[in-house]
Amino acid sequence: MMDKNLTIGDIAQALGVSKTTVSRAISGKGRIGEETRKKVLDYIETHHYRPNVVAKGLAQNKTYNLGLVLPGDYHLVDLPFFQKCMLGISKAASEKDYDVLITMVSNDRIGQLKRAVTNHKIDGAILTRTLIDDRPMQYLRENGVPFVAIGSTEDSTAVQIDNDHRTACRTLTEKLLERGIKRIALIGDDENYMVTKNRLCGFEDAFENRPNESVNCRILLNVTHADMVEGIVEELLSEGTDCIVTMDDFLCSRVLNALQRRGVDVPGQMQVASFYDSVFLAEHMPQVSSIWFDVEELGRKACELLLQILAGESVEQRTLLGYQLRM
Amino acid sequence: MMDKNLTIGDIAQALGVSKTTVSRAISGKGRIGEETRKKVLDYIETHHYRPNVVAKGLAQNKTYNLGLVLPGDYHLVDLPFFQKCMLGISKAASEKDYDVLITMVSNDRIGQLKRAVTNHKIDGAILTRTLIDDRPMQYLRENGVPFVAIGSTEDSTAVQIDNDHRTACRTLTEKLLERGIKRIALIGDDENYMVTKNRLCGFEDAFENRPNESVNCRILLNVTHADMVEGIVEELLSEGTDCIVTMDDFLCSRVLNALQRRGVDVPGQMQVASFYDSVFLAEHMPQVSSIWFDVEELGRKACELLLQILAGESVEQRTLLGYQLRM
């Protein structure tokens, strides 16, 4: 249990030194005698003193808070993503004595973000979802708030960090093709998302090296509603498709259900793969090939990037993180 | 775009009044002339002045931050719950000019929460998951940090808010029994959770009024792994069960899959109901009976409770929120 309301002044008084000295002992800035420093640090230790970060921030014109911009709409599929991301972010922030303050954005309403900024409560922000014409991003830029975006943006001025979806999808697809597949189909979500685009590119990349082979290939995008899956699977089956690749594991679990219902054996009669693996695939593990990303690490790195920016260091404008094949 | 770094002092100077006066005009505290107040407010309006909440907090010995304690483990099923909760909380907080600061707890490690407290960064906290021997709860109590718990606790001194699971489950079960069911089974998760206990109570309550009827009833708890569902369904089918009730919709979707795989018609041959409806049931809607809770409202109310406590108002030690039957 910590001693309440102990301040730098109390310590100074107790030790017969000045507040300046105490401050220096704590921060490590400025010259100070080894003896004195020890004395102060000891006192702090035994009395469980903890500086008031808010006051410190005020004096330094900082808040030691990071704004985390989270989607507030319920249509989200991949919530585990956000949870892991948050964990990585908040761990990295903690280590530098920063805190994470949430601002939720639903339907492009950025009121909470605005509040945090205009109330002087954050030093910078992390975007966890990037859209075309991203309002939060615009706002942050207009107001000179440093930020980093998780995910890819076409805006090449924004500091962004993402998993290397393209390479990952390329590799997975190549491996599938090596299995001698004849008719492959790709099912994806909204084609306006950057992720969708990147995954599509990776998929197409895989066909580059093998121009002579005759692999029949169908691409079905904008499959935004679970209902649509049933009909699609039906059609693909009738066409003799022998491999279905989905862009995320939610779609994948739908596809698996549809196949199961029709008594189609996976992977015997139909190979199934997903470009993203979170929680929905957990129980289908060995039968389905997929790509796994370390999302906690993604969050951590994003936070570290922002912290570097705030510290005045220069950072890469774009960072790509690795992946892992599960097949 | 807001004018940077405008302070109460700048305004005072520009208007030829004292900082005290400006402060009073803004806060509405203390006597002040109507004329003066207007003048100040006008100036603020046109110059987009926004007070520095951090400085304000320092002067008032407050932070205007609420700590949100979130589970950091990945084994969670019901992430939509936390998202909706967070939305409700952050909306309610915003309205009172408070912000929400996240602290994640995994494996009982409350380091982040401790940091937020000892660094003087939060005025109070909201727990989003309550366990028996809840460490965050203990810590908050020991350190005199006001908090409210979402969910039920056996600790009767804690301010807590929850949906009325018991009544809800009772009602749903009663409705099912009215349909003339003969063999009903309840499948549930970890029996140590308070929710599980409450739902079980509700289920049992439903049988109170009908002692004469001979409904065969099986209760299967601690079904913590999806794998277990397959065998259970098999067994229940062989026993001639005509209604399966699950405690949450994750379990429910597993049950539905298992039934589907066996060609069992729902609700023709088997009635299925769930005591909780989030996202997993979305596509099974008409066939499955379930209970719906307004989780965003739960979060909002929890936050409002905490804010009342911080404002020194007294609040109910226990609040129960309603539910909605979907059948």
Place this chain on the structure above:
DNA sequence: CTGAAAGCGCTTACAG
């Protein structure tokens, strides 16, 4: 109704 002054808990030139 209004203001000068002290204070919230820290930091940081500036002197010594």
Place this chain on the structure above:
DNA sequence: CTGAAAGCGCTTACAG
């Protein structure tokens, strides 16, 4: 190496 003083942007008794 150490300290007195001013300052971060607000609030709030206390006087007038």
